[in-house]
Amino acid sequence: MTRIAILGYGNLGRGVEAAVAKNADQQLVAIFTRRDPKSITPATEGVPVLSVDEIDNYVNQVDVLMLCGGSATDLPEQTKAYARRFNVVDSFDTHKHIPQHFAEADEASKAGGKISVISCGWDPGLFSLARTYFNAVLPDGTDYTFWGRGVSQGHSDAIRRIAGVVDARQYTVPVPEALEAVRSGECPTLSTRQKHTRECYVVAEEGADLARIEREIKTMPNYFDEYDTTVEFITLDELRKNHSGIPHGGFVIRNGKTGRNDLRHTVEFRLQLESNPEFTGSVLAACARAAHRMNLEGQCGCKTILDIPPAYLSAESADYLRAHLL
Amino acid sequence: MTRIAILGYGNLGRGVEAAVAKNADQQLVAIFTRRDPKSITPATEGVPVLSVDEIDNYVNQVDVLMLCGGSATDLPEQTKAYARRFNVVDSFDTHKHIPQHFAEADEASKAGGKISVISCGWDPGLFSLARTYFNAVLPDGTDYTFWGRGVSQGHSDAIRRIAGVVDARQYTVPVPEALEAVRSGECPTLSTRQKHTRECYVVAEEGADLARIEREIKTMPNYFDEYDTTVEFITLDELRKNHSGIPHGGFVIRNGKTGRNDLRHTVEFRLQLESNPEFTGSVLAACARAAHRMNLEGQCGCKTILDIPPAYLSAESADYLRAHLL
Numbered sequence: 069m070t071r072i073a074i075l076g077y078g079n080l081g082r083g084v085e086a087a088v089a090k091n092a093d094q095q096l097v098a099i100f101t102r103r104d105p106k107s108i109t110p111a112t113e114g115v116p117v118l119s120v121d122e123i124d125n126y127v128n129q130v131d132v133l134m135l136c137g138g139s140a141t142d143l144p145e146q147t148k149a150y151a152r153r154f155n156v157v158d159s160f161d162t163h164k165h166i167p168q169h170f171a172e173a174d175e176a177s178k179a180g181g182k183i184s185v186i187s188c189g190w191d192p193g194l195f196s197l198a199r200t201y202f203n204a205v206l207p208d209g210t211d212y213t214f215w216g217r218g219v220s221q222g223h224s225d226a227i228r229r230i231a232g233v234v235d236a237r238q239y240t241v242p243v244p245e246a247l248e249a250v251r252s253g254e255c256p257t258l259s260t261r262q263k264h265t266r267e268c269y270v271v272a273e274e275g276a277d278l279a280r281i282e283r284e285i286k287t288m289p290n291y292f293d294e295y296d297t298t299v300e301f302i303t304l305d306e307l308r309k310n311h312s313g314i315p316h317g318g319f320v321i322r323n324g325k326t327g328r329n330d331l332r333h334t335v336e337f338r339l340q341l342e343s344n345p346e347f348t349g350s351v352l353a354a355c356a357r358a359a360h361r362m363n364l365e366g367q368c369g370c371k372t373i374l375d376i377p378p379a380y381l382s383a384e385s386a387d388y389l390r391a392h393l394l
Numbered sequence: 395m396t397r398i399a400i401l402g403y404g405n406l407g408r409g410v411e412a413a414v415a416k417n418a419d420q421q422l423v424a425i426f427t428r429r430d431p432k433s434i435t436p437a438t439e440g441v442p443v444l445s446v447d448e449i450d451n452y453v454n455q456v457d458v459l460m461l462c463g464g465s466a467t468d469l470p471e472q473t474k475a476y477a478r479r480f481n482v483v484d485s486f487d488t489h490k491h492i493p494q495h496f497a498e499a500d501e502a503s504k505a506g507g508k509i510s511v512i513s514c515g516w517d518p519g520l521f522s523l524a525r526t527y528f529n530a531v532l533p534d535g536t537d538y539t540f541w542g543r544g545v546s547q548g549h550s551d552a553i554r555r556i557a558g559v560v561d562a563r564q565y566t567v568p569v570p571e572a573l574e575a576v577r578s579g580e581c582p583t584l585s586t587r588q589k590h591t592r593e594c595y596v597v598a599e600e601g602a603d604l605a606r607i608e609r610e611i612k613t614m615p616n617y618f619d620e621y622d623t624t625v626e627f628i629t630l631d632e633l634r635k636n637h638s639g640i641p642h643g644g645f646v647i648r649n650g651k652t653g654r655n656d657l658r659h660t661v662e663f664r665l666q667l668e669s670n671p672e673f674t675g676s677v678l679a680a681c682a683r684a685a686h687r688m689n690l691e692g693q694c695g696c697k698t699i700l701d702i703p704p705a706y707l708s709a710e711s712a713d714y715l716r717a718h719l720l
Contacts, residue, residue: 086653090533111654167717187720194527194661196720197704201520203719204680204707205673207416253666326676327412328437331668335520338664340579342657347531350652354530374705374715378523381530389700391493393529394513394522 070360072353073098073126073154075146076136077108077117079314080159083349084134085111091353093383098126127153131363132356134158144169151176151184151370155359157352159189166192166372174370183363184370188355189348190339191215191318193373198320198337200374206324206333210255214242214263218316218344226291227268230284232276234304237311239267242319250321253332266297269311271304316344354381396686398679399424399452399480401472402462403434403443405640406485409675410460411437417679419709423455453479457689458682461485470495477502477510477696481685483678485515492518500696509689510696514681515674516665517541517644519699524646524663526700532650532659536581540568540589544642544670552617553594556610558602560630563637565593568645576647579658592623595637597630642670680707 072088074081077099088094089112096115101108105117118126123133133154135146143160150156151173160169166187173184187193191213199211220240227236246263249256256262268285272278282299286292302310317339324333341347355373358380362371379386384393398414400407403425414420415438422441427434431443444452449459459480461472469486476482477499486495492513499510513519517539525537546566553562572589575582582588594611598604608625612618628636643665650659667673681699684706688697705712710719 083652090652163720166720167713170716192720194531197527199719200704200708200715201523204683204704204709205520205676207709251666324676326416326669326672327409331672333668333673334664334666336662336664336666338660338662340577340660340662342659343652346652346657347659350531350650357530372716372720374720375703375712377701377703378526378530379700382526383530383533386701387493389526390496390698393525394489394492394518394698394700 070094070357071097071129071131072134072356073100073123073130073132074134074136075100075120075123075150076142077101077103077110078136079345080349080352081134081136082111083343083345083347084136084352085349086346087350087353088112090350091357091383093357094353097129123150124153130154131360132157134352134356144172147184147186148172148176151182152180153182155183155356155363157185157188157355157359159193159348159352160187161189161192163192170370170372178369181368183359183368185355185359185372185376186370187372188352190341190351193348193351194339195318195320195337197373199322202320202322202324202335202337206322206326206335208326209322209324209333212250212258212321212323213318214247214321215318216240216242216264216316218318218341219311219314221314223266223268223291226288227270227285230281232273232281234271234273235307236268236270237307238269241265241267247319250323251334251336253323253334255323260294261296264295266292266295268297268299269302269307270299271307272301313342314344315342316347317341357381357383396420396683397423397455397457398460398682399426399449399456399458400460400462401426401446401449401476402468403427403429403436404462405671406675406678407460407462408437409669409671409673410462410678411675412672413676413679414438416676417683417709419683420679424452449476450479456480457686458483460678460682470498473510473512474498474502477508478506479508480506481509481682481689483511483514483681483685485519485674485678486513487515487518489518496696496698504695507694509685509694511681511685511698511702512696513698514678516667516677519674519677520665521644521646521663523699524661525648528646528648528650528661528663532648532652532661534652535648535650535659538576538584538647538649539644540573540647541644542566542568542590542642544644544667545637545640547640549592549594549617552614553596553611556607558599558607560597560599561633562594562596563633564595567591567593573645576649577660577662579649579660581649586620587622590621592618592621594623594625595628595633596625597633598627639668640670641668642673643667683707683709
């Protein structure tokens with residue numbers, strides 16, 4: 069049994085909580101928050117909600133601490149701070165800062181004799197696995213990653229910052245023709261515009277200049293200017309009714325060649341997720357199992373999912389896996 | 395640099411040879427055969443072709459021995475015999491005998507202080523990885539595996555044993571409607587007949603009773619009687635021109651639910667392979683890299699791909715993987 073605690077009870081924290089409930093070998097023992105604990109009602113009956121200030125009292129009652137904060141400001145501080153006292157798992161997803169985050173977590177985990185598993189989830193996470201396996205078995209090839217159809221929180225937030233916008237939801241959508249070209253084994257060179265489109269559903273203030281809002285969205289540097297973007301204005305009721313979910317997904321595809329006749333191979337990994345945070349939480353829960361196992365074996369330091377033997381993520385024994393899943 | 399030797403120069407042995415040529419960190423040092431070495435001309439210039447009787451003289455010149463024989467009679471003898479003296483990699487694919495094969499290889503490898511990696515390829519192999527990861531991250535779900543479109547050697551051989559048949563090629567084909575139902579997130583219960591169809595291309599002797607041959611194929615127990623099978627008679631020229639390749643592929647899909655609202659997730663791994671043996675050989679080459687690394691670290695015993703950290707299959711350093719593929 070792995071005793072799990074959650075730090076941070078937002079969408080991801082709730083996703084981890086839901087995932088732990090599906091795992092018979094895991095038990096949620098506490099939720100820690102920076103908010104007033106009384107303001108939180110957990111989905112799991114009987115689990116205590118505690119102030120983060122009390123976390124050090126739980127060092128011996130928690131096997132893995134799940135760090136469910138954001139990558140921008142929370143995790144760069146939290147992971148290295150808690151990795152010294154707990155086995156920790158995080159979903160740090162700022163790709164360019166992963167090497168630094170790894171180094172800091174590794175130092176803290178080694179100092180404390182603990183395991184940290186960073187950058188879990190699906191990208192980074194399962195998509196990273198796909199890229200690594202695909203490159204290892206097809207060294208002569210080309211990688212493609214498509215995201216969507218799914219909600220981009222960052223792009224939705226960017227629209228919300230425009231004057232006159234009440235709320236917004238942005239979907240990233242792979243271009244079907246590009247996807248089919250890649251899947252057919254071709255290795256096209258695709259521009260940003262050729263790979264994804266962006267669909268925006270926007271609730272505007274009454275009397276707002278809709279033409280201006282649409283123009284500001286479509287020309288926004290980095291976020292939208294390099295894409296074909298559609299903007300649809302809807303009511304707040306429509307947004308709540310039709311766009312309240314947080315779906316996401318995507319594709320990792322590698323086309324490779326083997327042999328003297330350049331025979332072609334296409335390997336593809338695809339996700340269709342009705343809830344990005346619940347699926348991400350499920351990956352974190354599997355990584356928590358691995359973190360606990362590795363630490364029980366005496367290992368310490370920082371790991372990523374690329375360092376973890378797949379069997380360690382499974383609740384089943386190695387014998388069972390060989391007999392039934394191999 | 396990993397020094398590779400191949401035992402058995404059939405389709406898979408040639409596939410491994412082609413894969414090693416794509417890996418800058420691997421070098422093919424010898425091909426061993428039970429046939430007359432003079433009867434073999436390897437694709438790799440300068441590589442010696444030797445009788446298997448000489449193999450023990452090469453113990454110190456080979457880092458990994460690739461066992462490229464068949465699962466029916468070759469590998470059950472060869473793996474345990476050579477695992478004592480060499481790091482070995484095999485593609486043993488008789489699923490129900492894997493636990494016994496593992497135990498025998500494990501004992502031999504441990505006795506010799508070597509690593510054996512068994513049951514590499516794509517099923518078992520990459521498909522096993524998909525099943526294991528998918529089950530670990532979506533414990534509440536349903537697995538589906540589809541094979542094809544691709545050539546089944548066993549079914550082609552079965553047709554060839556029918557009186558009046560000169561040659562034949564059998565393709566296993568997933569039923570598109572079943573595949574789409576699964577991909578859409580439904581969890582249908584599918585019969586054998588609902589999942590795959592079988593397409594047969596048959597060259598008959600002149601004057602043979604075609605109706606009888608077709609009937610014997612379609613009613614053949616285990617091989618065809620539970621499937622919708624189509625039989626097309628073609629000339630030997632047509633067979634050679636249109637059906638000389640060994641393509642294959644397939645799909646591993648898991649539909650799972652998370653959370654209190656049973657939100658649905660579909661995870662999919664797909665292969666489209668122009669050459670089954672060249673792709674299988676490529677997976678074996680990546681596993682050879684891992685076998686060599688694990689043994690250099692002092693590990694011994696039998697492993698499957700489920701026991702190997704993904705990073706060990708890659709020619710890139712852990713730092714590189716974290717910076718570029720994670």
